[in-house]
Amino acid sequence: MDHKKVITTLLSSVLLISSSGGTILAAANPASAGKNASSSANNPAANKKKAAANKVVHTLANVPPVKVTARSTVTLTDVNILSQNDGNTVTYTLTYKNNDSKPMMMLDYWSKVKTSGGTSFSPKLIAKDQEKKSVSPGSTVDLTYVMKVGREVKLSDLNFLIVKWDFSKPNYESTIGKFVVPASYSITTPVGKTKTVRLSDSAVKVKVSGIKVYPGENKKQYVKIGVNLNNISYKLLDNPNVKWILRAPGGTNYPLTPDKDSTGISIQAQANKTLSLMASLPTALKLEKSELLLVEEQGEEKTALPIAALQLPEASQTNVNTEANQPNLISIDGQTVSTLLESARVRAEDEEYELTMQWVLKNQGKKEVKIPKYALEIRTEDGTSYPIETKALDDLKLKPGSTKTIKLTSTLQGDGDTSKIKFVVMTPASSDESKEGTGTGASTGAAGFQFSYPVGIYAIPESVTSGDGLTTETVIKNSKGTFGVSVGSLQRLPWMDSDIIAAKVTIRNASTKTVQLPELEAMFTIDSARIDGDTKLIRTQGGKLVGPGMVTEAYLLTKIPSELNMGRLELTLLEKVSETETNDWITLNTSGLIQPLAYVAEGKSFTQGTSEKETELGVRRTFVYPGSSSDIVYTEFEMTNKSLRQNGLGKLVGYYKTADGMYYKAEAKQANRVPGPGQKSIVTFWAKVPKSVKTLSDMRLIVGEGVADNKFVTGEGDATAYVNATSFEIQPKSLPVLSSLNDIDLYPFKFSGANIRAYLTGGTSVQFEMIYSLTQEEAVDSGESGHKYILSVTDGSGKVFDKELALATDLKTGINQTLTWSIDDMVFDKIRGGSYRVALYDVFEGQRIRLAEQGYSYDTTKLPKEEPIFPEEGSNNNNNNNNSNSNR
Template sequence: MKNKLKKVIVATTVLGLTQAAWINNVPMVQAATPNNTSQTQKAVKTLSNVPVVKLSSKSSVRITDVNVLTQDEGKLITYTLTYTNNEKKSLQLVDYWTKVRSKSGTSYTSKLLTQDAEKKSVAAGSTLSVTYVTTVGKNVQLSNLNFEIVKWDFSKPNYESILGKINIPDSYTVATPVNTVKKVRINDIPVKIKVQGLQTFSASDTSNYASVKINLHNVGYKGLENPNVKWVLRTKGGSSYPLNLNSNDTTYSVQPQESRSINYITTVPKKVKLDGAELIMVQENEAEKSVIPLATMQMPKSTSLQNTEIKVGKVHTITLEDNKGKMATSVGDVSVSQTHGNNYYTVNFKFKNTGSREVAVPKYDFSVQNKKGNDYPLSTKALDNLKLKPDEERLIRLTFSLPYDEADGTLKLVMNTPKAEGTEGTGSKEIKFSYPAGTYILPKATSMQQSIGTESTLQIQNGTLGVTWNSVQRLPWDNADVLSARVTLRNVSTNTLKLPQLKGMLSIDSADIADTQLLISQNSGLLGPGMSIDVHLLTSLPTNLDVAQLQVALSEVVGENTSELIRLTHIGQLPQIPQVELGSNYALNTPGKKSELQVKRTLIYPGTSSDIVYTELQVKNIEDRQIDLAKLTGYYESKNGEYYKTTVKQIDYPAGPGDSALVTMWSKIPRKTVVSDMKLLIGETISGDTGKEGTTTGAGYVDAASFELKPDQESTLNTIKNLEIYPFTLQTRDFKASLSGGSTVNLSWNYDAVRNNDMNMPESEHKLIVQLIEPTGKVFDKEIVLDKDLKEGNNKFLNWTVEDVVFEDRRSGAYTIAIYDEFQGQRIKLATQAMGFVPAVGNLPGAE
């Protein structure tokens, strides 16, 4: 039984046409009504014209329904006999039966359907129908068969008396005429069925979709739940094409007195003509172990449906299956970026629920067609589990790429209904149906080429953002380069916007970089009207990789899915890093951390094989509140393109409004390198950690500028009377070295010290070295720690002793004092002065 079913019915779960706008908006072609039926149609004879067979003077039987289903092993025929009893007593059906015999005498077994087996009699004054099933040869024509009505007659040799023969001439039609209601019993429930229309449209170069719309009207008193009937489209030539039901309606029900229209679809080769086709309703009959045809209906003339194209700027309304809701669909802005050999498009597409109840948006498949008619599918997860409340809108973005030679001319976006697959266990090949729910002509795309510095608009769910790609920088970073792009998002709406969860992607020469970092300048996801935030996209590159084309893409993250919002493109050389002249300020405009940077001075501490280049910066808080200043990264850059990463030290506590802080940067640079024309790259460190002693390490830096440097070339002073070692200014009152007559020298430095407190400072790494050089060349150093040994105030003293045999028995003589600024073990001589030992009283440093 199941094998027979498989030969007739294939998949039962397929796409329903009610999801498509055309099936609801284009009226079905109806057959002519009795008032305008042609003369030819009036001449067609049906089963009602077949003569009855008399059972008695007042009772008769006639054939009222015949259905033929062609199978590989033969034709399965069901025929219904309707008994009319006008007698005053019941008519016993046990006295009558039927045989099927060909005109040549071949007899075929006929069997009463199990559902009618309990029908024993026809009450007086009533009618009763019973249905039989028989199987004949595949080539046997219906007109060659006689349906015999037999009565028991014990006076005959075989006890049979043939009361009459029913023959259906070839010119007769057994199918229910077009535009006529057929009453059948489905699951023993009376149902009126009517074919409402047949439409065809192109499925491929070789096949068409055939769509049949059928109305079911339950005229019984019980609900029709999950009817297991199937439908077959049979052409005039005898070919059968199983129809497949809308996947959403596989468990539909029809309540008593309810009328419901159901849509079915199949594929038919284009060369097959559907004029004169018939629709056969079949049902699996467990008792008969077979598939039984229950009704045959003539099909109206098919209409060919051309896909309606929605013009630019127009709204296309889609009625969902079985009128469960309506959605307005439209195409918004389209943007295009060029990649190597391809155009990369982003299409804004909007759904709006225009109905009065929540709807689930079908998982439409999208594709794009060019002027050649070539079709390019695109994918999106934006419709996964998407539901819309009444009047709710949802904007999705569709992205696709086309080769240059395929992107010329007008493009069309095709929204196809979801594909439905054949049900397992049907024994059929996998069936997939999909057809256009809408074809939208795309407007001319806005180019996103060379988009640095240009604001583009971006529609999000609750408003509009202005998107500006402000800068892109390629900077040295350890053994690689760091590539960063800064994008500003500005609320151009009049209401507060909630930003979507964002993901960023940098693409170099069409290759997306999966490890792109995205950093947002503030934690809040709300933007008031006119407010803006900065978004940085960051990745690392090999130092020898050339970049001809760079793209920046922002996507919205919803659950585990992402949907691209915008993609911007830059071709050619990257913009130059901002240059800052000596003495000028550079603004770091990170919201919440706005500050100004200025180079104060640069020093060179000479060494044996390398010099230390040291720079002091002033960083000023220009916010109106206390902030943690941005952590900085620096690289010295030589004229010939060599980079040296700096060690950075800065305060690890907040700076008040308008306060400034000192930041120091330094690096050891080989002596062969020319440092006089160096520049200093400075940027804000991101994703960094603050380590010991306030040093900062990070994953990169952004918003860098190149600062002009001019190393100080001040000569050594020939007196120690007035000294500068930041943040102190020193004035020497007296300096003396007193001989003791033995091996000890007592040194005393009497000074005034003024500390500059204009800037907050990290712990100083500088030391003051006071060096005593005696006449034989021996050198004695005294290390003085700033803010510890050297203290602010007037008339301060520093006392220490030097002991060496060179001083034994010495009563007088000269020595030299040299004072150094020492940093990381390397020194700059600040001043030197020759002086004389005294036995008891010191001497004031000489005049200049």
């Protein structure tokens, strides 16, 4: 083929690679064909007649092999030619097959090339084949040679000679055969056919999957060629040093640049990879009968070796303009991906507006596709571009039939008229490091040339608006049904050093059929700031089915800085379609006005929930455990199940709020078991309050239902937020000290233990016996209370002895129970009478309050008889004197 133009500097300055036998070849003289040469090769007239009779062929399978021994052969398996500035580069591959029983040494054979006119060329082995020294019995070896020939030389002009050592000849060599390429042979693989090549010594099938042309700017067009590589060898093909070239019909060569997903070629054995090759070409260039050239660089000198030429199919012109609400089909790796700009929402503010859209991608092909990381932008009528940032395209893969919905947001200048803008999808920018071929060779561009082209230009669909969710119900229709949505309450609640915004959203089934709610998520927008962090949605019912006219509720919550002042607040329900993607379901606008919490006065109760799940809440009592640097405020909180089934609230969260607006996080202790109908459950709240807080009157206890991981917390586990809060009035009091150990409130228990005897034994030991009753007056569930109870005995000298008592272990429930213990101390030695006092203390978190105290006289009935008893002055000399409180 006569090429009038050549490739740029990428393929210029090709240097020949020296082979291990180069010196001998240079010294040797070519010989005539030996006796074993093919008879057809010695009959030019017959060959010419045969070539004229046959059509163009694209295979060398009919070129007969040459025998190198009686059983072993060598075959011409591939030949290629590449036009360059300083001539043509020819490569050809010889395949040696050893059918003998001993190794075939490659030093015994080599190759020469001559023209029919007698011109000789000295081919050289390519770098990667120079180390191939022998062929094992029963195996084959491929050797590829490269040489430079004149620009007018054709492949059919060349005779490829096989030469061996023959020391009987004057020049010590003998030509044992030759190959002649038929005149009808074309190195170009036809459209739709596969070419098997060697890349890095791996067999690879190469096939063109298609060519597309995209519109560009400044009289440019972007050409995209798809190429499939199938590694049919048994080893990894790892980044061969290959280059791709588009050869126009006139012979001009244009380098092709792989896109970002095709820059590396790493293909496992028996695996495929599809490459996308790009070029920026003049619009006037006609692409009919163009070719794709594959070139591999070899050796340190990067000698350019022609590997294959493949005929390109007819290019298809791509129309990327898409009307509103219409799909745009994009071909990715030979698979069709349908794209649709599904919806848009505009929120205008001052002289700019925020545009939120949903872009839906669906793989309509039969194989998984990896979506390129497209550059997305909004383009105005005057050409102004607003880039859209998204991470949704990072490593996005779609299985056949699967869909991905991507939410896109952009802030633009203007009045929000979407008829004046377009959504544009551009391919990832590729780098074409060479300038366009000129036919005379071009230098490499130092800075490189970046180009990207549009695969879709979409008209914006009509914008969706919504009403004020706090005052009106917004009705929406979608594939799931018809729903009325409104905001029932909006609360701002304290949480650590931040605040919780909790909105209760009511969803009504406005249709006449039972519908299934989608999986929903929440998003908040405060003024113009979208909160993308800690945002949760908690549904009050477990199921998703909603009957006609039925209402279900969900809580949307997020956390904000406590000092933040809100203006406008938007609540968005998002439909979750996969683990990583959501669709806008509805957006409700509010004024951001926080509603006050429901208030319950002291001594009153509050009922919440529906009739099927009704719970009565109320504060029983609040008192104070005084401490040295801080006091403990302690509240007993009651929940009563008013429904007909086992029911109750989950884990509660509480905050104490003082009259001057200070918040203290309350610790809570609560039973894990859900109460049955009519049963009561106790939750104890407490918090340490500094002594600097002078007054604890007129406090509030804010109580809400704890949530974590998008659900209400039940049983074990800690809440990370709370919702549905109510404010209860509390009046913390100090408990009076009772003068008797009877009828002491250890809620939910009642304790009586005034019947105590202390027996003197005449030594250092005193034996105590207490007859007590511990009863539970109500069917109440409570958690681990955290209380410890101490019986404190103070003898006549003022020395104190404490005994710790635990409910249900030391003190068992029942009437007339007996508890015995003893105290051994030298203070009792030789005491023969007297009095002592017993006090009962409630200890909580290390701070105690005295509940009751009572005085007693020692019992002397167990003193030894041989020791006379001398009653103390003032005694009534009654050995059974026990303050007349004994019921024994």
